[in-house]
Amino acid sequence: MAEPVPFRGGGFQPRARRLVAVATLAVLVAGWSLASRAGWVSPIALPPPEEVATALVRLARSGELARHLAASLSRLVSGFALGAGAGVVVGLAIGLVSLARSAGMPVIAALFPIPKIALLPLFVVWFGIGEASKVATIAFGAFFPMAVATYGGVDGVDRTLIRMAQSFGLPTLSIVRKVVLPGALPAMLSGTRIAAAIAIILIVAAEMIGANEGIGAFILAAGNLMQTDQLVAGVVVLSVLGLTVSGLIGAAESVLLRWRR
Amino acid sequence: MRLVAERIGHGYGALDVLSDISFSVADGEIVAVVGPSGCGKSTLLRILGGLERPRAGRALIEGTAPPGSLNPITFVFQDFALLPWRTVAGNVALVLEDRPLAAAERREMVAGALARMGLADFADAYPKQLSGGMRQRVGLARALVVRPAVLLMDEPLSALDAQTRELLMDDLTGLLAAERFAGVYVTHNLGEAVRLARRILVMSRRPGRVRSVVEIARPIAGRSAGDAELAAAAQAIWESLREEAVAADRELADG
Numbered sequence: 001m002a003e004p005v006p007f008r009g010g011g012f013q014p015r016a017r018r019l020v021a022v023a024t025l026a027v028l029v030a031g032w033s034l035a036s037r038a039g040w041v042s043p044i045a046l047p048p049p050e051e052v053a054t055a056l057v058r059l060a061r062s063g064e065l066a067r068h069l070a071a072s073l074s075r076l077v078s079g080f081a082l083g084a085g086a087g088v089v090v091g092l093a094i095g096l097v098s099l100a101r102s103a104g105m106p107v108i109a110a111l112f113p114i115p116k117i118a119l120l121p122l123f124v125v126w127f128g129i130g131e132a133s134k135v136a137t138i139a140f141g142a143f144f145p146m147a148v149a150t151y152g153g154v155d156g157v158d159r160t161l162i163r164m165a166q167s168f169g170l171p172t173l174s175i176v177r178k179v180v181l182p183g184a185l186p187a188m189l190s191g192t193r194i195a196a197a198i199a200i201i202l203i204v205a206a207e208m209i210g211a212n213e214g215i216g217a218f219i220l221a222a223g224n225l226m227q228t229d230q231l232v233a234g235v236v237v238l239s240v241l242g243l244t245v246s247g248l249i250g251a252a253e254s255v256l257l258r259w260r261r
Numbered sequence: 262m263r264l265v266a267e268r269i270g271h272g273y274g275a276l277d278v279l280s281d282i283s284f285s286v287a288d289g290e291i292v293a294v295v296g297p298s299g300c301g302k303s304t305l306l307r308i309l310g311g312l313e314r315p316r317a318g319r320a321l322i323e324g325t326a327p328p329g330s331l332n333p334i335t336f337v338f339q340d341f342a343l344l345p346w347r348t349v350a351g352n353v354a355l356v357l358e359d360r361p362l363a364a365a366e367r368r369e370m371v372a373g374a375l376a377r378m379g380l381a382d383f384a385d386a387y388p389k390q391l392s393g394g395m396r397q398r399v400g401l402a403r404a405l406v407v408r409p410a411v412l413l414m415d416e417p418l419s420a421l422d423a424q425t426r427e428l429l430m431d432d433l434t435g436l437l438a439a440e441r442f443a444g445v446y447v448t449h450n451l452g453e454a455v456r457l458a459r460r461i462l463v464m465s466r467r468p469g470r471v472r473s474v475v476e477i478a479r480p481i482a483g484r485s486a487g488d489a490e491l492a493a494a495a496q497a498i499w500e501s502l503r504e505e506a507v508a509a510d511r512e513l514a515d516g
Contacts, residue, residue, distance in 0.1 A: 163312055164342035168356040168407060169332050178355060182346045259346040259387050 047229040052236060055229040064218075069237065071213035072203055075131065079138025080199045084192065087143040091150025095184070096176065101151075108147060116141040116198075117205045124210065134206040141202040142195040149191020153184030186260070189253050196245045204238065215241075262333060262410045263287050263323040264309060264443065270317035270468075271304055277468035278304050282318070284462060284471065286411060289441040291481065293454035295498065296464030296472075297509035302447040303339075303415050305469070309445060310334050310413045326410050331360055335409035339416040341396045343388040343403075350375065350384040353403045374406040378432070394425035401436065412437075412444040418453060427486065430456060438482040451495040451502075456484050463498055466509040473501060 029049050035041050036048030043051070059065040093100035094108075116137055123133035123140075157180050165175045207216025215234055222230035264286040271279040278301040286292050294302050307313040309320045311334065326333035336342075343352050353371045362370070375381050378398040388396055397417060404412060417433070418426045434457060437444065446457050454461050461475040475498055477491070484491060 158342075160338060160340060160342045161344060163307075164336065164338060165355075167310055167312055167332075167334075167336040168403075169359075170356070171359055174359050178358075179344065182344070259389070 044226060044228060047232060051229045052232045055227075055233040056236065059230070059233060065237070068213055068215050068218045068234075069241075071211070072207065072215045072241075075134050075138060075206075075214065076199055076203050079135040079203070080142045080196065082135065083139030083142030083199070084146040084195050086139070087146025087191075087195065088150050088188065090143075091147040091152075091188075092154060092176075092180075094147070095151040095154025096180070104147075104151075108144060112144045112148070116202055117209075120206055120209055129210060134203070134211065137206050138199045138202050141198045145194040145198060146188075146191050149187050149194070150184060153187025153191075154180055156187060157183035186257055189249065189256065192252075193246065193249050196249065197242070200238070200242055200245065262326050262443075264334070264411050264445070265321040265323055266305070266309060266318070267321055268318035269305065269308055269315045269320065271301065271308060271313070271315045272468070279308075279315070280468040280470050282469070282471055284460075284474075285323075286443050286445055288410075289443055290460070291437060291444045291446055291458045293446045293448060293458030293461045294464060295448060295451055295454050295461060295502070296469060297466045297502065297506040298449060299467050299509055299512070300464045300469035300505075301467065302449075302464065302469070306336075306413050306415050306445060306447050310336055312336075327408075330408045330410050332356070332407035333410040335404045335407055335412055337397075337400050337404050337412060337414040337417045339419050341388070341393075341400045341420070343396060343399055345388050348385050348387055349380055349391070349399050349402075352388070352399055353406050356403055356407055370406050374402040377405060377436075378402040392425065393421045394429055397421065397429055398432065401433070405436075405440075409442060412442050414444060414446045416448055417446075419448070419450070426453075430486075433457065434481050434484070438480070451498050452486075452491075454498070455491040455495045456486070457481060461498065463502060466505045466512070472505070 032046070033049050036043060036046065047055075056065070090100075090104060094104040095101075119140060120133060120137045123136045127133040127136055161179050161183065162175060165179045170178070203214070204216035204219070207214035208220045211217040215237055219231055219234040219238075222228070222234060266282050266284050269279055269282040270277070282305060284292065294305065296302055304313065308315045311320070322333070344355065347355060350371055353374055354367065357367045357370060360367075372381070372384075375384055378401055380395070380398055380402055383391065383395065383399075388399065391399070397420075400417070418429055421429060430453065436442075437457065444457075446454065448454055455477060459477060459481075461477070462471050463473045463475065464470065465472045475494060477494060479490075
């Protein structure tokens, strides 16, 4: 008597299906809408999605959205560029030079765990209440994950590739540019993701503490006036902002890391 | 130009790896280095190529490199050491980019080296897309393009399967016979050693010393895979190496 060998393999290979993703979001929004209309949730606690959408359209038409978004984005871009740029430079130095490594590692270990928003009051004392203190907070927040990711990436570069480059007489600068940097790039791009997420958190927090313009300030003001439709509209804008940033980094990855596929 | 190892000794911490190694590689001569695993063969090669400083002794270059040689002492690596983010042509071009060459001349040299290794159709492929054998052909093309005087080959065929190794061996013998490069060929495969080398240094286990030197006078071009004389030579080397290999096999890693 013959029996088939019982199948024991398979599974553990989850796949993301686009349709399910879209349907899930649609069901969530529909459930939210239903809950509001049926009166299960008070419209003051959570306005229905239609009202949030109307509020968003109104904000977009009046130019208020653009004004706040522009303020947040300019802080975000300048702070992130400063912090991440410095992080790459310092990370490279730590990854390549013994002196920088010995000096930099303990400093990073000591400063990385500080919630950077706690430093905003100090930065206000140093740089004043204006833009500089907020930009500095974001830069500081983006610096550490970028520096850590960069030196981690440099450490991870295959040493035989570096020895190969040396054995063909490549100058040090060329080795850094053509072997070390491309080798560290995947780690640096995942560092960029983390740094960008931290930068968005910090910009909102900083704007809630001390700003008249910006998405964070807008959300806080809406909350103080119990305008929950505007408040939720602001939160939706943040979600879209996060998605956009993550999409941009994803696009950069697929272009820059084409060789990995 | 001659490459000379002069009483080279080396170690890591308290561990002695190499002890008192002396030999020389004359123009156009291939010297194979065989020995049990862990006897410091690869370390010796890195010292000869200036990638590592020996604790004792030194590696010397006697005479001048042939004119036109861009990188007189050139490595071929066991794991190919190709940049995965560069195409085949890009990997070969890498080693010319910092040399004072006109762009057109550089392109011509790259194309020439690729053609020489049968890679002309693969110039735009990435290493990941290639078989192991093709990857090592890229490694050889990269070594050729800098017009070496001495090739330092660190188990160049060990990462390949048996059939591919046979094919690459034919390419390599053809290349070495035609170009008259000198070379040091480190391997644990005695068959490869007797196919390629004029002299074979048999090393003892750690700390590696030269145990014996076997000479094979016949020109490389006439040697083939199933040759009885070569098989006998390999067998003789194995007899002398067997005890060392057994002892090396039983050694504790942190010994």
